[in-house]
Amino acid sequence: MARITLNGIQHRYPGAPDATLKGIDLVINDGEAHALLGGSGAGKTTLLNVLSGLSEAFAGEICFDSKVVRFGERRNVAQVFQFPVLYEGLDVRGNLEFALKNAGWKRGARHERVADIAAKLEIADLLNRRPKDLTLFQKQLVAIGKALVRPDIALVLLDEPLTAVAPATKWRLRVMLKRIQRSLGMTMIYVTHDQTEALTFADRISVMDAGAIIQTDTAQALYERPLHEHVGYFIGSPGMSFLNTRVQDNQLWLADTLLGSTDAAPGLYKLGFRPEWARIVPLNDDHDIVLTVERTRIEHSDRGVPFGLMNAVCDGERLHTRQQLNEVGSVTLPAQAALKIDIARCSLYRDGWRVDGLLGGLLDGHAVG
Amino acid sequence: MSLRLKQLKLRAGAPSGIDHEFADGELTVVLGRHHSGKSALCRLIAGLDAAPAGSLFIDGIDISGLNARLRPVAMVFQAFVNYPNWTVEQNLASPLRARHRRRGRDTAHHQGRGNGGDAQAVARRVRMVAESLQIDLLLDRYPHELSGGQQQRVAIGRALAQDAAVLVLDEPLVNLDYKLREELEGQLRTLTRQTRQTVIYTSSDPLAAFALGDRVLLLKAGEYVQSGRPVDVYSRPVSLVAADLMSDPGVNLLFGPDHWLAVRPEHLSFKPPSADATAFPATIVERETNGSETFVHCRCQDENWVVRSIGVTDAVAGAAATLYADPANVMRFER
Amino acid sequence: MQANTNKAWLGVLPVVLLVAFSAVIPLMTVVNYSVQDIFDVQTRVFVGFDWYRETLRDPRFVDALLRQILFSSLILVIEIPLGIVLARGLPREGRLLPLLLVLLAVPLLIPWNVVGMIWQIFARPDIGLLGAAVNAAGFDYNFTGVVTDAWVTLIAMDVWHWTSLVTLLTFAGLTAIPGACYQAAMLDDASRWQVFWYVEFPRIRSVLVIAVLLRLMDSLMIYTEPFVLTGGGPGNATTFLSQYLTSMAVGQFDVGPAAAFSVLYFLVILLLCWLFYTSVMGSSKGPDPYDEDGL
Numbered sequence: 001m002a003r004i005t006l007n008g009i010q011h012r013y014p015g016a017p018d019a020t021l022k023g024i025d026l027v028i029n030d031g032e033a034h035a036l037l038g039g040s041g042a043g044k045t046t047l048l049n050v051l052s053g054l055s056e057a058f059a060g061e062i063c064f065d066s067k068v069v070r071f072g073e074r075r076n077v078a079q080v081f082q083f084p085v086l087y088e089g090l091d092v093r094g095n096l097e098f099a100l101k102n103a104g105w106k107r108g109a110r111h112e113r114v115a116d117i118a119a120k121l122e123i124a125d126l127l128n129r130r131p132k133d134l135t136l137f138q139k140q141l142v143a144i145g146k147a148l149v150r151p152d153i154a155l156v157l158l159d160e161p162l163t164a165v166a167p168a169t170k171w172r173l174r175v176m177l178k179r180i181q182r183s184l185g186m187t188m189i190y191v192t193h194d195q196t197e198a199l200t201f202a203d204r205i206s207v208m209d210a211g212a213i214i215q216t217d218t219a220q221a222l223y224e225r226p227l228h229e230h231v232g233y234f235i236g237s238p239g240m241s242f243l244n245t246r247v248q249d250n251q252l253w254l255a256d257t258l259l260g261s262t263d264a265a266p267g268l269y270k271l272g273f274r275p276e277w278a279r280i281v282p283l284n285d286d287h288d289i290v291l292t293v294e295r296t297r298i299e300h301s302d303r304g305v306p307f308g309l310m311n312a313v314c315d316g317e318r319l320h321t322r323q324q325l326n327e328v329g330s331v332t333l334p335a336q337a338a339l340k341i342d343i344a345r346c347s348l349y350r351d352g353w354r355v356d357g358l359l360g361g362l363l364d365g366h367a368v369g
Numbered sequence: 370m371s372l373r374l375k376q377l378k379l380r381a382g383a384p385s386g387i388d389h390e391f392a393d394g395e396l397t398v399v400l401g402r403h404h405s406g407k408s409a410l411c412r413l414i415a416g417l418d419a420a421p422a423g424s425l426f427i428d429g430i431d432i433s434g435l436n437a438r439l440r441p442v443a444m445v446f447q448a449f450v451n452y453p454n455w456t457v458e459q460n461l462a463s464p465l466r467a468r469h470r471r472r473g474r475d476t477a478h479h480q481g482r483g484n485g486g487d488a489q490a491v492a493r494r495v496r497m498v499a500e501s502l503q504i505d506l507l508l509d510r511y512p513h514e515l516s517g518g519q520q521q522r523v524a525i526g527r528a529l530a531q532d533a534a535v536l537v538l539d540e541p542l543v544n545l546d547y548k549l550r551e552e553l554e555g556q557l558r559t560l561t562r563q564t565r566q567t568v569i570y571t572s573s574d575p576l577a578a579f580a581l582g583d584r585v586l587l588l589k590a591g592e593y594v595q596s597g598r599p600v601d602v603y604s605r606p607v608s609l610v611a612a613d614l615m616s617d618p619g620v621n622l623l624f625g626p627d628h629w630l631a632v633r634p635e636h637l638s639f640k641p642p643s644a645d646a647t648a649f650p651a652t653i654v655e656r657e658t659n660g661s662e663t664f665v666h667c668r669c670q671d672e673n674w675v676v677r678s679i680g681v682t683d684a685v686a687g688a689a690a691t692l693y694a695d696p697a698n699v700m701r702f703e704r
Numbered sequence: 705m706q707a708n709t710n711k712a713w714l715g716v717l718p719v720v721l722l723v724a725f726s727a728v729i730p731l732m733t734v735v736n737y738s739v740q741d742i743f744d745v746q747t748r749v750f751v752g753f754d755w756y757r758e759t760l761r762d763p764r765f766v767d768a769l770l771r772q773i774l775f776s777s778l779i780l781v782i783e784i785p786l787g788i789v790l791a792r793g794l795p796r797e798g799r800l801l802p803l804l805l806v807l808l809a810v811p812l813l814i815p816w817n818v819v820g821m822i823w824q825i826f827a828r829p830d831i832g833l834l835g836a837a838v839n840a841a842g843f844d845y846n847f848t849g850v851v852t853d854a855w856v857t858l859i860a861m862d863v864w865h866w867t868s869l870v871t872l873l874t875f876a877g878l879t880a881i882p883g884a885c886y887q888a889a890m891l892d893d894a895s896r897w898q899v900f901w902y903v904e905f906p907r908i909r910s911v912l913v914i915a916v917l918l919r920l921m922d923s924l925m926i927y928t929e930p931f932v933l934t935g936g937g938p939g940n941a942t943t944f945l946s947q948y949l950t951s952m953a954v955g956q957f958d959v960g961p962a963a964a965f966s967v968l969y970f971l972v973i974l975l976l977c978w979l980f981y982t983s984v985m986g987s988s989k990g991p992d993p994y995d996e997d998g999l
Contacts, residue, residue: 039546040516054887079891081884087902098902099892146892166403167573171618171675175655175666182686193546200657200664220681223660236661237551276661276679298579298600300635303697306600308579322679 035202241319377423737963755964787870820932877911
């Protein structure tokens with residue numbers, strides 16, 4: 001296993017007007033589970049190909065530990081693809097030991113290693129089966145086993161490995177992958193457009209957009225302190241809600257309503273908050289932030305109390321809260337209600353980027369505790 | 370119009386048929402895993418396959434023997450199916466134009482209305498549908514010039530433009546990125562509310578049932594399991610299968626001598642929710658978080674369990690833990 | 705409202721009629737001839753399986769059959785591997801590719817008798833480019849006089865004519881293999897041979913089966929090229945089943961034996977193709993790929 005360092009990686013397809021990768025700097029620690037998350041066209045697959053040695057970067061360098069690896073040079077990289085790529089003519093054992101055979105391993109050592117990996121992936125009883133006799137789930141497990149079998153592998157690349165698997169079994173496969181990553185201390189890079197997969201699998205996630213990494217952080221940090229509005233929108237379902245606010249004399253205002261205090265410089269900002277940081281409650285007094293609830297959406301219920309999302313419009317902006325749904329009462333929608341925000345957890349954004357600065361709620365009980 | 374299934378079998382040899390009524394103007398999410406018969410049901414309703422047994426009624430009229438082209442049913446497939454050599458506008462208009470041609474053939478002997486009126490009506494309808502799906506700026510493009518989301522919008526638009534009494538959507542959003550899915554789900558909900566069509570929407574995601582469905586119909590291996598309002602089916606599942614289908618990840622199970630106990634992942638916690646909470650000793654296996662929620666995977670009496678909680682919870686793999694659930698949330702099913 | 709009808713079956717009718725007229729009825733006529741001895745239009749005698757017995761005992765039939773099988777085996781052994789090698793050598797994309805594909809297709813577009821003519825002149829030991837060159841190089845070569853030379857020329861001609869078909873089919877099969885499969889093999893350090901045997905061969909197998917079947921059927925029916933090139937000689941050294949049949953039916957007007965011969969010929973082709981097909985396409989059905997353990 002190795003620590004991977006990317007310095008200013010740039011890539012452009014021949015004839016394309018824009019670079020697909022615009023200077024990627026990234027350090028992935030030894031034994032880290034890392035994810036590249038982004039929509040189509042974000043450049044994550046290109047970055048993966050540069051790492052695996054399939055594509056050439058026209059600028060920048062890749063280091064495995066302290067060794068610079070150039071294009072065309074061999075690197076100890078294994079890859080798991082979207083669809084299980086197996087040697088159909090060989091049984092599961094043959095598939096698993098294929099790379100070991102090529103590396104000149106003796107029969108006894110090979111069998112021991114294969115048995116070890118197969119036990120970890122719980123496929124020991126499938127070793128004599130042919131790929132055509134396996135389910136997609138089992139096939140993908142074998143494909144993962146194939147990638148992990150060589151102990152000298154420095155990096156495992158996973159290219160949306162759960163695409164082919166039925167939704168109900170994704171959970172099992174991901175947990176298995178995570179467990180084996182941890183127990184073998186593997187450095188892994190997981191490429192996906194699915195935030196749940198990226199966030200739940202990886203120790204750290206790099207959110208990519210238009211050929212650049214916008215933010216690299218833990219799932220919690222990405223959720224709670226997105227550096228850019230795009231990250232706030234992309235992470236979380238639904239994404240972050242934003243309100244147009246202004247700062248004046250260290251006070252944060254939404255139109256004529258005072259929201260709280262801040263040490264940010266005066267000017268116009270967007271206030272970003274997560275659905276869990278705000279609640280919609282019945283109108284109470286004149287200082288309320290008034291909004292119109294348009295829809296509610298149950299996500300589950302607990303002892304008969306429905307819980308889920310409220311979708312509302314406030315000052316022309318659409319926003320979401322996640323809460324118990326019976327708080328506003330069973331009125332017909334759309335209905336007017338009040339918004340309570342936990343200001344201290346929110347962030348301010350200017351020109352798309354997060355502004356450092358402290359936010360504080362009002363003392364008179366407007367904020368959620 | 371309402372659609373009624375009477376003793377309808379989804380596959381030959383099924384032990385029993387399905388009796389169900391899709392009420393007028395309601396959206397029903399048909400929920401089931403792979404091979405539950407969701408697609409088979411869609412194809413039977415659209416008339417693409419002949420029913421092995423049983424019949425279908427639209428507003429009381431038996432349509433079982435009716436040719437697919439003549440049924441008042443529009444369908445959207447999981448794959449993005451559009452005519453590749455037609456523009457978006459031609460794609461959207463194609464079913465309408467085909468219908469006018471057919472009607473023109475049937476009534477050729479009395480030249481009542483000129484084609485000009487028809488053409489204008491088609492153009493109006495196409496524009497309206499395109500605007501509501503936000504593809505009105507793409508009308509001159511060809512499908513291969515569109516992104517996946519746009520292509521599927523065109524396919525949905527083609528079905529909507531027909532203004533058929535029954536709209537069948539077979540996992541239409543499953544091949545899209547989740548952000549697009551979020552957006553299109555919202556649009557679909559609004560659109561079908563406006564058109565007052567009877568909509569059948571298949572999915573394997575219980576959240577889709579909550580998000581879209583007036584009702585939900587659960588299928589398992591081609592058999593009827595349960596139907597009703599999503600929240601009712603969620604709260605009062607008739608069987609273990611029903612409980613599991615309305616849960617993602619699936620329900621946590623314990624096997625008793627003559628019964629099963631099932632608890633949904635979101636109803637488990639590490640702190641007792643009430644004084645009389647039921648306790649389950651377990652071992653933590655793995656923890657996953659997406660920032661807003663944490664999923665803790667455990668082993669409980671040799672079964673794989675998942676605890677789902679809001680926020681970020683710490684959990685150490687290998688540690689022992691006690692899981693709690695309110696007795697009201699522990700479901701018991703007799704074997 | 706209009707109900708479902710079975711009218712669509714009418715659409716199949718033209719095909720049924722066409723097949724009946726083009727295949728079934730002529731075949732039945734031949735079967736009818738093969739069990740009769742016909743002296744003239746009025747005088748026919750039912751002879752049962754006599755003609756079949758006679759044909760099977762005819763040493764010239766047996767020789768032609770053996771020659772036929774040898775010929776087909778040889779050209780398959782050469783054309784299939786050669787076609788695969790050529791297909792693997794083709795670039796997968798690029799501006800050169802369409803040109804190469806057209807060049808490859810050229811021999812396929814030439815009529816059979818023209819191919820025979822081309823090679824007859826090409827291989828002539830006195831003035832032919834090939835024949836003269838080989839002789840000049842010091843080899844004694846004369847395809848009209850020496851049996852081995854005749855066979856070598858005939859096989860070279862068939863290989864030249866038909867290898868492109870195998871190449872094009874294989875190429876189509878190869879281009880359908882996802883890039884990920886090659887990438888995975890590369891990361892596994894697979895050798896070129898391993899890439900072919902484990903990655904490519906399993907995925908082009910069904911295309912190859914088609915190629916072999918086409919070449920097998922076609923070579924079993926070969927007539928025009930050897931007829932033009934060698935005329936079946938020297939002696940009967942290159943007389944294959946179809947040539948012998950023609951000489952029997954047209955040359956000697958033995959309708960009964962020729963009919964029995966035809967039926968046997970047909971059965972031989974059918975049998976060989978069937979044997980090949982069933983031995984290669986072992987029935988294999990995997991489990992339901994979405995099968996999940998669960999509730």
